[in-house]
Amino acid sequence: MIVCTGALPAFTQALQSVDKGGTVLFFAPTEPGVNLPVPVNDFWRNGITLMPSYGAAPMDLTAALDLIRSRRVPVHEMITHRLGLAETGKGFQLVAGANESLKVIIEPQR
Structure with missing residues (x-):
């Protein structure tokens, strides 16, 4: 899944939507100082990969x-x-x- 906007709701939706074993590519950054709430148990259990794009x-x-x-x-x-x-x-x-x-x-x- 590729997130092409820096909007936090898009990041959150991507984490909720990615399949088991899937990858979320964060193509655009958020504003400085924004933290991404990652549901650690889902992240661990589903083997999700989070990747930034080159900037x-x-x-x-x-x-x-x-x-x-x-x-x-x-x-x-x-x-x-x-x-x-x-x-x-x-x-x-x-x-x-x-x-x-x-x-x-x-x-x-x-």
Whole structure:
């Protein structure tokens, strides 16, 4: 399960919804100082894995945005697939295989 918002209710819902043996990937951070209430017994009994996503330091983010803004990094060329919401499963397969894709974008409106 991937939590793409920093809203605490989304984190809590993910912990309640993940299957036994599942993984919750926290893609976005909360505000500083927010604590996540983890039901330890459920966490232990169900073998849940909690993982943060990679986050760059503020200076790294600034440098990356400057490179993109100046067009020295051709980010549009890095997008290899654009898929509709109905093709999300295919998108995950492409990313997991890592053979045919570099960046897969899911466009819900597509």
